[in-house]
Amino acid sequence: MNLAGKRILIIKQSSLGDIIHTLPVAHALKRCFPGCRIGWIVQRAFADLLRQDDAVDRVYPITIPSTSDPQAGRLAYLRAFSATLATLRDLRRLFRREPYDLVLDLHASFRSGLLGMTCPRGVRIGFADARELNPLFQDDRIAVPEDVVHAVDRNLLFCRHLGCRVESEDFSLSCDRRHEENVRRFLAQHGVSGHDLLVYASPTARWQTKFWPARNWARLADELYGAGVRLVFAGTDADQEFIAAISAMMHTPPLNAAGRLDLVGAVALIRRSALYVGLDTGPMHMAAMAGRPVVAMFGPTHPERVGPYGVPHCIVRAAGVECLGCRRRQCRQLRCMEEITVSQVLAAVQDLLAGGPGTGEEQCVSA
Numbered sequence: 001m002n003l004a005g006k007r008i009l010i011i012k013q014s015s016l017g018d019i020i021h022t023l024p025v026a027h028a029l030k031r032c033f034p035g036c037r038i039g040w041i042v043q044r045a046f047a048d049l050l051r052q053d054d055a056v057d058r059v060y061p062i063t064i065p066s067t068s069d070p071q072a073g074r075l076a077y078l079r080a081f082s083a084t085l086a087t088l089r090d091l092r093r094l095f096r097r098e099p100y101d102l103v104l105d106l107h108a109s110f111r112s113g114l115l116g117m118t119c120p121r122g123v124r125i126g127f128a129d130a131r132e133l134n135p136l137f138q139d140d141r142i143a144v145p146e147d148v149v150h151a152v153d154r155n156l157l158f159c160r161h162l163g164c165r166v167e168s169e170d171f172s173l174s175c176d177r178r179h180e181e182n183v184r185r186f187l188a189q190h191g192v193s194g195h196d197l198l199v200y201a202s203p204t205a206r207w208q209t210k211f212w213p214a215r216n217w218a219r220l221a222d223e224l225y226g227a228g229v230r231l232v233f234a235g236t237d238a239d240q241e242f243i244a245a246i247s248a249m250m251h252t253p254p255l256n257a258a259g260r261l262d263l264v265g266a267v268a269l270i271r272r273s274a275l276y277v278g279l280d281t282g283p284m285h286m287a288a289m290a291g292r293p294v295v296a297m298f299g300p301t302h303p304e305r306v307g308p309y310g311v312p313h314c315i316v317r318a319a320g321v322e323c324l325g326c327r328r329r330q331c332r333q334l335r336c337m338e339e340i341t342v343s344q345v346l347a348a349v350q351d352l353l354a355g356g357p358g359t360g361e362e363q364c365v366s367a
Contacts, residue, residue, distance in 0.1 A: 001163050003033040009100040009119055010040045011112045013062065016263075016282025017306065019046050020289050021151045022106050023053065024170040025158050030055040032164035039100060041091070041115055049263050052176055060094075062087045064111070084111060091118040104158055105130075105138065113137030125158065152309045171310050173289040179268040183261065187232075187272070190255055197229045199349065200270050200287060202278030203246060204239040207329045209300040210279045212337050214242060218249035219342045220277075224349065225252040232257050232273070234266055234283065277349050284308060293352040295345060299336030300326050314348035316340055 008029060012022045019042065026038050037057045040050050044061040051059050064083045067076050095118050103122040105112050108130035116124045116137055126134055128141035135141050142161050148154055159166050184194070192198065203217050221231040233243045235258035247254035261269060267286060270276065276287035277295040284296050285308070294308040296315055302325045303315045317324060318339035326336075 003029065003036050003102065003162065005035040006033065006101040007037045007039070007099070008102045008104065009122060010038065010104050010106060011115050012106045013041060013064070013112065013115075014043045014046065014066075016046060016049075017285040018107075018151065019049065020173070020282065020285040021309075022155050023055075023173070023289060024152065024166060025104070025106065025155050026053070026055040027170035027172065028156075028159045028164050028166045029162065031167070031170065032159075032162075046263065049267070052264055053174065060091065062091075084114070088114055088118055091115065092120075095119040095121075105134065106155055106158065108132075108134050110134060125161070127154070127157075149304050150309060151306055171289060172291070173267055173271075173286060175264050175267040175271065179261075179265045180271070182265055183268040183272055186257060186260055191253075192230055192232075192255065197353070198273045199224065199229055199231050199353075200273035200276045200278075200283070200292070201231045201233050202235065202276070202281050202283040203233055204235050204242055205279045205281045207300065209328055209331045209334060210281070210337065211242075211334075212279065212297055212340060214245040215249055216340075216342050216345075217246045220345055220349075221246070221250055221254065222252050223342070223346050227350070229349075229353070230255055231277070232269065234258060234261070234269060275349065275352055277345065280306060287311075288313070295348045295352060297337065297340050297345065299324065299334075299340075300328055300331070302327075312352055314352060316344050316348055 010026060012019055029036060030038060038055055039058040039060060040056050041060045041062060042050055044063045047059050047061040050056045064087060065076055065080045067080050099121040100119050101122055103116045103119050103124045105116050105124060105126040108127050110132035113134045124138045125140045126138035128135055128143045142157050144154060156166050205211060224231050232255045237259035239258045243256050243258050247256060257269060266283060270287050270290050270292060273292060275293045276284060278284055280296055280298055280301045284294060287294050288308040288311045291311060293311055294313040296308055298315055298317050307315055318336050321336045321339060324336055
């Protein structure tokens with residue numbers, strides 16, 4: 001299929017990690033089909049990340065409240081329903097004026113199927129095994145082989161289906177000079193020079209079951225500081241309380257960037273860092289897409305499906321815990337994360353910083 005000069009619409013509204021997993025599709029299609037125009041429907045919170053990507057020509061930000069949060073009440077569903085109807089109306093009006101030739105539904109949900117229908121002239125393509133009746137909305141359905149497990153590999157089936165071979169250059173994450181300068185200024189204000197070894201730390205997550213104890217983070221930061229490595233904690237304003245608890249337990253100067261940088265600024269900070277250490281969150285996938293080695297702590301989720309992709313990495317998990325990968329967002333025990341030791345994580349960080357393949361105690365992979 002020759003899509004040179006064609007208009008291609010990608011639907012992947014959220015979350016951050018899922019959007020990162022989809023970026024190689026946009027990069028590959030842009031390279032394979034010169035002159036094609038790529039649009040992307042995405043939740044407004046992630047729009048700036050796509051606006052600064054050279055492969056994406058037009059971003060369509062939408063605002064539909066999440067209903068996946070365990071704390072979401074009935075009103076959340078009502079608000080989401082109302083916002084969905086308004087979004088469908090607005091997009092349909094827009095796509096009548098600016099139609100697309102192809103609609104790639106990588107989100108694979110009932111709602112994304114409805115979003116695809118707002119572009120009636122486009123040929124809609126989705127996964128044959130998608131949930132929530134999504135395949136009923138598609139004109140063309142991509143079969144997913146049993147041996148395709150990781151989310152990135154699933155997404156890349158779209159490229160294969162369209163006759164586009166994926167290259168290593170399609171795995172990248174860029175940012176502009178303004179954000180790089182903001183990061184340089186922030187670090188300089190906190191006594192970090194361009195020669196200092198920096199590790200990006202992501203200590204928070206949306207799931208309560210993914211958290212690693214604050215006391216462990218404090219000890220890890222102190223141990224690395226003693227070895228000449230600065231651990232910079234990153235996140236949003238909502239993460240300040242947990243990071244403050246970590247900082248209060250530290251015996252060395254904390255470095256806290258939470259709430260100081262926007263999403264693209266976080267990309268710049270990751271690119272400045274030598275390595276990522278943290279939880280299974282969006283920043284972990286950003287680090288991998290930016291080509292940085294990753295040390296990731298996994299408990300309730302499956303690294304086989306959503307682990308770091310394409311870079312040297314270590315997956316650190318608790319030993320002897322039978323319920324790993326339970327996918328539960330709430331738990332009274334939290335053994336899978338609390339029983340991950342500081343020595344496990346420290347050894348993995350030190351080994352990857354030294355260019356090694358891993359300690360052998362953890363599941364470590366070289367690129």
